[in-house]
Amino acid sequence: MWKAFSRSLAVALGLATVLPTAPAQAAYPDKPIRLIVAFSPGGSADILARLLAEKMAVDLGKPVIVENKAGASGNIGGDFVARAAPDGYTLLLASAGPTVINPSLYPNMPYQPSKDLAPISLLVKDYNLMAINASIPAKNLQEFIGYAKSNPGKLSFGSPGTGTPAHLAGELFNQQAGVQVLHVPYKGTNAAVTDLIAGHIDMIIDNMPPLLPYVQSGKLRALAVAGEQRAQPMPDTPTAKEAGLEGFVITAWKGLMAPAGTPQPIIEQLHDSVVKALADPSMSERLQGLGAEPIGSTPAEFATQIQNDTRWWAALIQSTGTKLE
Incomplete structure (x- = not known):
């Protein structure tokens, strides 16, 4: 009986050394994150991306690297992120142009922002x-x-x-x-x-x-x-309405998006990191000084903003007869 038990134990131990153990799933993030800006360096999107990347890197414990992929009015950068793996390691600093305007201007968009990108948070509204x-x-x-x-x-x-x-x-x-x-x-x-x-x-x-x-x-x-209220950095500059041009309001914003299909826990973790960054007094003061109002919305609120603005810009494009040159 003891020999049989010893033989069984030896077989079990042998199998344990042969069969691979299931790897533990790495906690997100475990490598650097790429933050894609769909415009050239130096613009408002680029400025915001670099401020945000610095704060998120500290919070997430991994570098957040800003990359500029300009061209086609933002379509190149947006398409790059839309086609990236939905794993949370490639994000888009989204702005109104490629997200809610281009679908009404480009008959053959390489991607559809509302379907191919997942909202994380509305970051700021720009003056x-x-x-x-x-x-x-x-x-x-x-x-x-x-x-x-x-x-x-x-x-x-x-x-x-x-x-x-x-x-x-x-x-x-x-x-x-x-x-x-x-x-x-x-x-x-x-x-x-x-x-x-x-x-x-x-x-x-x-x-x-x-x-x-x-x-x-x-x-x-x-x-x-061109907004509904004066901007903090320029309190003496009137709104268009105050200056005699009623109804001249252009809503601009920037947000953070990921490829569609990104797991919800990762979306939530990124959202929490963004909200924390925007709530930081130094970050908030810096953004307001640049003429941007920090927001930090939920993904659902950002999705609603995208839907509403897509309709508004489509109507403007039609009324002005704007076409690609």
Whole structure:
């Protein structure tokens, strides 16, 4: 009997040394996370991404590496993330342009943001600023409108690309103010601002962060904030409504998204990390100083924002007759 027991024990121990044990599932994250920005370095999306990456890296315990994949009005970066593995290691710093505008402009979008990307959190709402070259003889919005009416087709406005919020903001301004300011698309905000300062174009309506330093230095003149309230960094700059252009409100935002199919526990962990980052007093103060209002929504709230804004921008595109050039 003892021999039989010894033989059975030996067999069991032998099998234990032969059969592999099931590997323990690694806790997320266990390697660096890539945060994709679909625009060139230096713009408001890039600035936010780098601030957020620094805070999230501390919270998650792994590096969060910002990568710029610009082109096609944000479609290249968005498509890259949409096709990435849904494992939480490739994220998108999403903005309104590629997320809610491009589906109405591009008949053959390489991906569908509402289906191929999973909302994590609305990060910030951006103030949009209307600024002109300081040499233009207009001290306020009404004077600029009068100047534009006196020079139909002779003035121009820049944007980081055709179909971007800055482009559509300019077309909406033309429509509501009854002027003809020509659109000049650039490859990124920095290039447009550089030409605006040099006097090659006359106006821009874009997110405040890349414009603010040049307004403060006197190289650009701020005319109005295209929002429902004044911006904290520029309390003396009126809203478009206060400046006499009723209804000129351009809602811009940025959020964090992952490939569709990313496990819910990972979505929740990333959401918690984002909310913690945005609630940090130093982060909040920094963002507000750049003209961005920290939000930190739930994934469901962000999904609703995307749905509503997709309809709003589609109606604007139709009313202004905006088409890809």
